[in-house]
Amino acid sequence: MLLAQRSPPMPATFTPRSVVDVDRERKDPGFGGRPPVDRRPTGGGGGDENWDHHRHGRGPRALLTRYRMGIFSALAGDLMFFMALVTAFFFRQSSGHFDGHGAYILDWHPLTIPPILYLNTAILLLSSLTMEMARRQLFHELDVMEEWLGMGRPAARRAAPWLAATIALGVVFLVGQWMAWNDLASQGFFFASNPSSHFFYLITGAHGAHLVLGILALVAALAALTMLHRMELRQIFVDCTAWYWHSMGIFWIFLFGLLVFFQ
């Protein structure tokens, strides 16, 4: 208790479902209308404390929640950015003109998607898996406790290779996208060639720019694992990067589907 008040609050941990269930079973009073108490371990020494009286004024998950909520609301805005591009895609696809004979002319020439994109998509999905592995390492209860108590950095040590793998896969994905661009360029499809190629380059480019940011964040997270002093901040850094990375994977699936099926 003293420890929790003097040092930064204890970090959050990820506990396997079975432990939570056992706990819930034990706390179920079994009568009346009271629901079972979900005593999901917070690591902070109890759920009904008023954290306002602590020096930092918050529980162990408060900062994490704050940043997660921040990254998710930022991503909601980002989703609107891609939605706007998709809307423009469909709008532009259907905007043509009448020629001198009264015939309606559409200038949209459907594009054949470079096959390497399928491979890239698989790589991006794989990178999401490695990212999730890295994220989970940082919430593994025993490792987190050791790390928080200053007994080495087992969580960070286990997360680092997964982060590095994610960076590598991300770079491979971007190289693959670059090759797809080269492929199209060699067929004579440049950014300015046709509305369909406008959108192909624009959508892959905008998504690629997001991934470049993601890779920078991953590199920073890797550095943060060794440089940040507070366990909590290391967790937050990796956690937010992971949610960002997953979202880019999900966005890509939809964008890729758009490019493949809606030419």
Add this chain to the structure above:
Amino acid sequence: MMHGSPPVRSGLHNESAMKDLRAAGRTRPSLLQRIFTTDDRALGIHYLLLSLIAVAAGTLLSLAMRTQLAWPGIHWPFHGPMLPEEYLSLVTMHGTLMVFFVLTTAPQSGFANLVLPAQIGARGMALPWLNALGFWIVALALAVLLSAFLLPAGGPISGWTSYPPYSAVPSAGPGQGGGMDCWLISIGLFCIGSWFSAVNVLVTILTERAHGMTLGRMPLTVWSWFVSSVLILLAFTVLFAALVLLFCDRHLGTAFFIPQGDWISGQVVGHADGSPLLWLHLFWFFGHPEVYIAILPGMGLVSGLIANFSRRPIVGYRMMAAATVLIGLLGFVVWGHHMFVSGMNPYAGSAFALTTMAIAIPSTAEVFSWLGTLWGGGLRRTTPMLFALGFLSLFIAGGVTGPILALPALDQYLHNTFFVVAHFHLIMAMAGAFSIFAGIYYWFPLMTGRLMSERLGRWHFWLSLIGAYGTFFPMHMEGLAGRPRHYAQVTGSTSSLASLLPMERGVTWAAFVLGAAQILFLINIFWSARRDMPAGDNPWQATTLEWQPGLLPVRVERGPYEYRSGPPEADFIPQWERASQQE
């Protein structure tokens, strides 16, 4: 600087500022520390000063425009007569400065930083570094925008809406090259900056509320900052996408917006079926929520002021919160009413007319709540209350022309006339400005620990009110007479509008009165900030938490606007529980 002297913080100590002080080991933070701060209240003042610069520039531009309209061909010192394209560049910069850097920035970012954490009983913003980053990006955006004036060809000329194809073709006009690029970069930066600060505000409201501060106990200002933040998140990113497309059209040879065979400045620039309508859809999908981003915080603030200075709880608090949310939601489905004459499908026009008129319902509900709160309340006519009443008047006067413009048949005639200019200047510009004035008079003690002069404030109010109606009310008549927007003069070789010149001059004189009244405001700010007249803990006897005299932690016990429960002398029930009374 206004916040140079140590402010009386009404008992609200700011943790981060205190920590910085302790870390620095000195009694006063250095100038650099005060400029590059993450303290939310200091950032609020930063935002307000930034808006002050923007509003000063925007006002001077509008006075130059009014001078040109009243005395066309007047010889400007060091310049000569104003060319039509120069007039257009003034229009563009005036609109951009006012909409983005004043009406969006001051109420949403300025006031939110100033009082939001205190109003929900939080220690500070949830993500202070993101907040500071957002401010500096917005400041950079303003610098980039103003730098367009320094370019030899001048500022952009395609209006704050930057309609293509002119905005998409650098050769379309003198300012459409570098000036338009400045505009694009500036607004792109602004999108990112306000996106960051909206994330911060949203997370703060969702996670940092004090004990007992349920959603149903949040002051209406907090509700409106919440809704505005959601609107910013979902609308500004769409604008950003549109800016990217426009940038590609200008520099990378694409054809998103430039139509086939488009012929500009003696050459064919359209080689593919781009569609200017696409820009209109994307822009107004952003543009209409933007209007609510500008006015919602003002509506929330006025609700609080009317409750406070009537000494009554707000009538229909739940309805007001619901109306705020509803206005925000409906704001996303009305963008087509800006496009009735654009060649959009006429059936779409009918749908947008219906959704637009639907917005009149929650807006009217808000007005009736304000009137209901005033009814039988013990009216205290302080300067902030006067400006709140002015807001109410302008909101109604500008609001009633909304349903008129929402009818496609009437809009066919009124679109792009001064009737529209009158409508949005009354409801957005003037009502928005009056709510900003009300907020500054009201929260000035939080910034400086001092009250502003009531006598100067009353002069400022009455002159502004007369100036506002004198400037913008006759514009309805001009619009009905067919006076189009964006024309540099009503006289000239082919003018059927020359008979409007006397009215133009009248409007211009009223605009001078309006402008001159603001000098009183500036004097009042800088004089009152130094005047030795401490405001005390709670000068307005307000019940919301930013005036809470105790120390953190605070606990909220009652609804947001609890003023009267029993005999009139006990006419004041604050929202908070004093720290000393907590166990």
